[in-house]
Amino acid sequence: MKNKGLLVVISGPSGAGKGTVYQKVLQLNPKILSSVSVTTRAPRAGEKEGVHYYFKSLAEYQQMIADGAFLETASVYSNYYGTPKSAVLDRIDKGCDVLFEIDIHGARQIKSQYKDSVLIFLMTPDFKTLKKRLSERGTETESSLKNRLGSAKNELAQYGEFDYYVTNDIAEQAAKDIITIINAEKLRVKFNKPTIKNLLEQDF
Amino acid sequence: MKNKGLLVVISGPSGAGKGTVYQKVLQLNPKILSSVSVTTRAPRAGEKEGVHYYFKSLAEYQQMIADGAFLETASVYSNYYGTPKSAVLDRIDKGCDVLFEIDIHGARQIKSQYKDSVLIFLMTPDFKTLKKRLSERGTETESSLKNRLGSAKNELAQYGEFDYYVTNDIAEQAAKDIITIINAEKLRVKFNKPTIKNLLEQDF
Numbered sequence: 001m002k003n004k005g006l007l008v009v010i011s012g013p014s015g016a017g018k019g020t021v022y023q024k025v026l027q028l029n030p031k032i033l034s035s036v037s038v039t040t041r042a043p044r045a046g047e048k049e050g051v052h053y054y055f056k057s058l059a060e061y062q063q064m065i066a067d068g069a070f071l072e073t074a075s076v077y078s079n080y081y082g083t084p085k086s087a088v089l090d091r092i093d094k095g096c097d098v099l100f101e102i103d104i105h106g107a108r109q110i111k112s113q114y115k116d117s118v119l120i121f122l123m124t125p126d127f128k129t130l131k132k133r134l135s136e137r138g139t140e141t142e143s144s145l146k147n148r149l150g151s152a153k154n155e156l157a158q159y160g161e162f163d164y165y166v167t168n169d170i171a172e173q174a175a176k177d178i179i180t181i182i183n184a185e186k187l188r189v190k191f192n193k194p195t196i197k198n199l200l201e202q203d204f
Numbered sequence: 205m206k207n208k209g210l211l212v213v214i215s216g217p218s219g220a221g222k223g224t225v226y227q228k229v230l231q232l233n234p235k236i237l238s239s240v241s242v243t244t245r246a247p248r249a250g251e252k253e254g255v256h257y258y259f260k261s262l263a264e265y266q267q268m269i270a271d272g273a274f275l276e277t278a279s280v281y282s283n284y285y286g287t288p289k290s291a292v293l294d295r296i297d298k299g300c301d302v303l304f305e306i307d308i309h310g311a312r313q314i315k316s317q318y319k320d321s322v323l324i325f326l327m328t329p330d331f332k333t334l335k336k337r338l339s340e341r342g343t344e345t346e347s348s349l350k351n352r353l354g355s356a357k358n359e360l361a362q363y364g365e366f367d368y369y370v371t372n373d374i375a376e377q378a379a380k381d382i383i384t385i386i387n388a389e390k391l392r393v394k395f396n397k398p399t400i401k402n403l404l405e406q407d408f
Contacts, residue, residue: 121393127408149408156404164388165396177391184368184388187381189325192369200360204331204353 003194005096006185007088007114008032010178011107012122013152015134017168021122022101024175032097032182035088038064041079054084072102072109085113097182104155111161118185120178121162125169127152207398209300210389211292211318212236214382215311216326217356219338221372225326226305228379236301236386239292242268245283258288276306276313289317301386308359315365322389324382325366329373331356 010018010025026034038054040061049055056064061080065073073082088098100110111117124130127149134140134148159165164181168174185191214222214229230236242258244265253259260268265284269277277286292302304314315321328334331353338344338352363369368385372378389395 123403126403127406131408153404153408156400159393159397159400162393164391165393165400166391167399177387180384181388181391183381184385187368187370187385189363189366189369193363195371196360196363196369199327199330200357202331204335204357 002095003186003191004116005092005094005098006182006191007092007098007100007110007117008178008182008185009100009102009107009110009117009119010122011102011104011119011162012168013130013155014103014148015130015137015152016122016124017133017171017174018101018122020171021166021168021174021178022099024171025099025178028175028179029182032099033091035083035098035100037081038070038084039079039081041081071113072106074103074106083110089114104158108161116190118164118181119162120164120166120181121156121159122166122168122174123156125167129169206299207390207395208320209296209298209302210386210395211296211302211304211314211321212382212386212389213304213306213311213314213321213323214326215306215308215323215366216372217334217359218307218352219334219341219356220326220328221337221375221378222305222326224375225370225372225378225382226303228375229303229382232379232383233386236303237295239287239302239304241285242274242288243283243285245285275317276310278307278310287314293318308362312365320394322368322385323366324368324370324385325360325363326370326372326378327360329371333373 010022012018026032036050036054038056038061040056040058043053043055047053058080061082064070064082064084069085070082071085071088073080083100091098102110107119111119124133130152131145131149134145140148166174166177214226216222230238240254240258242260242265244260244262247257247259251257262284265286268274268286268288273289274286275289275292277284287304295302306314311323315323328337334356335349335353338349344352370378370381
């Protein structure tokens with residue numbers, strides 16, 4: 001029997017820098033696997049089946065929902081996106097760590113499907129910085145900016161559902177903090193039960 | 205309001221290398237405080253009150269037990285040794301981390317007095333190594349060695365009471381693993397509540 005891998009979720013409000021930090025974590029530790037989503041949208045140029053996405057028809061996707069085959073699923077602009085449960089749990093059973101970058105709604109779905117998930121809340125040092133980062137995208141109106149900041153506060157108020165809180169001041173440091181969390185989680189007693197049980201079967 | 209410090213306990217069987225690893229952790233991170241014990245034994249040459257121990261009479265010590273003033277207490281060769289609760293909790297409230305090196309009985313007492321304690325089980329890679337380390341002390345008879353190994357197995361069987369499991373193959377690496385655990389624990393949501401609550405009171 002082997003120690004399992006970890007399911008680690010980076011979540012947090014829009015503008016916290018989830019995508020950047022996620023990429024940096026994968027760079028810093030190439031052994032961590034990224035998850036591959038299923039989608040109903042058409043492949044774009046260069047996108048490969050099983051690498052970027054698993055492409056499915058709407059009917060196939062709906063059947064997967066009915067079968068409870070998703071760790072999480074969401075619809076964005078009339079397309080569906082979701083994470084297939086079996087592919088992720090197979091990797092974890094083999095001892096691989098799988099990393100997700102997902103909004104709070106998705107993080108909550110994953111936790112409800114897999115209670116040993118490690119949920120990390122990523123946040124800017126303050127709301128001023130969050131506002132600045134969102135504004136710099138240049139895609140927000142004054143009113144959509146206000147909405148996003150309001151949502152961010154509501155999301156932060158749900159911190160109790162998360163295991164860790166990482167401040168994204170400098171993305172490189174936030175990524176290192178997440179690597180520290182992953183390394184420490186692998187030292188938790190609950191992830192070392194196979195090692196301990198093997199030891200208890202030894203003679204001396 | 206400020207984030208609290210951590211109470212971290214290194215425990216494990218006799219021969220696992222608790223003392224060596226404890227000293228290395230303090231060297232690697234001099235900000236971590238070691239706890240100072242109260243004892244009824246007489247001071248030895250060079251031992252200073254409040255630095256090496258707090259020296260008390262038997263009557264004073266017994267009064268402290270009656271007052272529930274200890275995080276843990278034990279008797280060794282007719283002398284008492286214990287950790288004063290208020291001194292440790294004061295430091296933790298001020299945001300300092302306090303490290304303990306103690307047997308499993310003491311670790312359990314500390315956890316029962318302070319539920320946010322982080323308990324680390326330190327163990328050799330296998331029982332063969334534990335036997336070798338105990339033998340090398342040159343103080344064990346064949347029969348006391350057998351007893352110690354039996355106790356070690358009983359202690360390991362109680363792994364469920366611990367939070368983390370660190371293998372002491374090379375002491376330097378075990379100390380680094382403990383530093384990783386401490387750094388990750390400081391990122392836990394429950395230790396960052398003051399930070400998060402301050403943020404939730406901000407306007408944007």
